[in-house]
Amino acid sequence: MTISIIIPVYNVSAYIQRCLDSVVNQGFNNIECILVDDCGNDNSVGIALNYINCHTNSDISFKMLHHKKNRGLSAARNTGVEIANGDYILFLDSDDELAPNALNNMYNLILKYGNVDVIQGIFSRNDNTIAKHMLFKEYYIGNEAKDAYLNNDMCLTAWNKLIKNKIAKQIKFIEGIINEDNPWSFQVFKHMNSMCVCKKITYIYYITPNSIMSSPSYQAKSLNCFKIIYDNIIHEMESMKMDRANPLQKILNRYVFGFMLMPGANNSTFEQTKNRLIKLYKENRRFLNTRDYIISRSLYLPYPYCAKYAKALRQCLNRMCKLHIIDYG
Numbered sequence: 001m002t003i004s005i006i007i008p009v010y011n012v013s014a015y016i017q018r019c020l021d022s023v024v025n026q027g028f029n030n031i032e033c034i035l036v037d038d039c040g041n042d043n044s045v046g047i048a049l050n051y052i053n054c055h056t057n058s059d060i061s062f063k064m065l066h067h068k069k070n071r072g073l074s075a076a077r078n079t080g081v082e083i084a085n086g087d088y089i090l091f092l093d094s095d096d097e098l099a100p101n102a103l104n105n106m107y108n109l110i111l112k113y114g115n116v117d118v119i120q121g122i123f124s125r126n127d128n129t130i131a132k133h134m135l136f137k138e139y140y141i142g143n144e145a146k147d148a149y150l151n152n153d154m155c156l157t158a159w160n161k162l163i164k165n166k167i168a169k170q171i172k173f174i175e176g177i178i179n180e181d182n183p184w185s186f187q188v189f190k191h192m193n194s195m196c197v198c199k200k201i202t203y204i205y206y207i208t209p210n211s212i213m214s215s216p217s218y219q220a221k222s223l224n225c226f227k228i229i230y231d232n233i234i235h236e237m238e239s240m241k242m243d244r245a246n247p248l249q250k251i252l253n254r255y256v257f258g259f260m261l262m263p264g265a266n267n268s269t270f271e272q273t274k275n276r277l278i279k280l281y282k283e284n285r286r287f288l289n290t291r292d293y294i295i296s297r298s299l300y301l302p303y304p305y306c307a308k309y310a311k312a313l314r315q316c317l318n319r320m321c322k323l324h325i326i327d328y329g
Contacts, residue, residue: 001110002030003103003162004086007094008076011040013047015095015206020051022097022204028104029059032086036076037066044094074173074180077158081168088119088162095208096159099124102202106162109196113139117192119162120154121202130201141194149189156185160203167191174232177225183232190236274299 005023009016023033035052037045045064052062065079077091088110092098106119116139124130140148148154155161158173158181171187173180278299 001088001107002032002086003028003107004032004034004080004084004089004165005092006077006080006084006089007033007035007092008038008073008080009035009040009044009048009094010038010070010073010076011042011044012094013042013044015208016044016048017051019092019094019097020048022099023092024055024058024060025100026098026103027101028107030086031060031103032063032084033060034063034065034080034084036079037064038072038076039067039070072175074175074177077173078175084165084168087165089165089168090162091159092203093159095206097204097206099201099204101200105200106196106198106202109138109198110162113194113196116194116196117145117164117167118188118195119198120195121160121198122200123155123160123203123205124201126204126206137197138199139194139196145192145195146189148195149185154185154189154195157181158184159205161188163188174228177228179225179229182229183236186233186236 007019007023012019020033023031035048045066049064052064055062063083065083067075067079081089090103102121106121109119110116122130137144167188170191171184173184
C-alpha cells in the first residue's frame with residue numbers, strides 16, 4: 001500500500017526540514033511525498049529541493065510541483081491531490097510534523113479492519129498538550145461513521161487523516177478562503193462509510209507566530225470566509241439524499257451558532273443566519289424529533305444580536321441536544 005503525503009510549501013524556511021525529517025524517519029517505505037511550491041518569498045523551496053537531492057537513495061518518492069503565483073493553501077492541496085497516486089492521501093502542513101511511527105500505526109488499522117475510508121489520528125501540540133479526542137471506539141461503519149462527524153466527534157482538520165484516494169479526488173478545497181477544512185470535512189462526511197481512530201499520537205501541531213491564524217487580518221477575513229463556508233455547507237445539505245431521520249440540527253447548530261459568534265459578527269449577520277436557519281428547520285421538519293423541534297422554536301424570539309446571549313443559547317443547546325459545538329470565536 002502506498003501513502004501520498006501532500007505538503008504545501010509557503011514561507012516555512014525555519015520549519016520545512018523538520019517537517020521532511022518526520023516523513024523520512026517514518027520507517028514506512030511506500031511513501032509518495034508531494035511538495036507544492038506556492039510561491040513564497042523566502043528560501044523554503046530551495047531548502048526543500050536541497051533536502052530532496054540529499055535523499056535520492058531513500059525509498060520515498062519525492063515530487064516538487066510549482067505554482068506560477070501564490071494561490072493559497074486550498075489550491076496547493078488541490079494541486080497535490082490531482083497527481084497523487086497513493087492508495088491513501090495524508091495532508092501535512094509544512095510547519096508541523098508527523099509523530100514517530102505515525103504511518104505504521106495508522107496502516108495497522110487498515111490491516112486489522114480492511115478497506116477503511118478514513119483513518120483519524122490524534123495530535124499533540126508543540127506545548128506538549130494532547131488534543132482532547134471525543135472518539136472512544138476504534139472502528140465505525142455506516143451510520144455510526146457518519147454520526148462521528150454529526151456529533152462533532154471527528155476532528156474537522158484536513159491534516160492528520162488518511163483518506164482513500166478515490167474519495168479525496170472527488171473533493172475540492174474551496175480556494176481563496178480560510179477555515180477551508182470545514183467544508184472539506186463535510187464532503188468527507190458525505191462520502192465516507194467507514195472510519196478508524198488511531199489511539200496513538202500521529203501528528204504534532206505547531207503553534208507558530210507567523211501562522212495564518214496569528215495574522216492581524218485573520219479575524220476580519222474570517223467572517224467573510226465563513227459566509228462562503230456556511231452557504232456551501234447548507235447547499236450541500238439541501239442536496240443530500242438522507243436514508244434516515246438525520247440529526248440535521250447537529251450540523252446546523254455547529255456552523256450557525258459558530259457563525260453568530262465569529263469575530264466581526266453583528267446584528268445584520270446574526271439576523272441573516274437566524275432567518276436562513278429558521279427556513280431550513282421548516283423545510284426539514286421531518287428530520288427533527290419533537291425535542292429538537294421545540295428547541296428550534298427559540299430562534300423565533302425577536303432578540304437582537306448579543307454575543308453574551310448567543311453564547312448562553314449555544315450552551316443551552318449543547319446541554320439539551322448533547323452537541324459538541326466548536327467555538328470559532
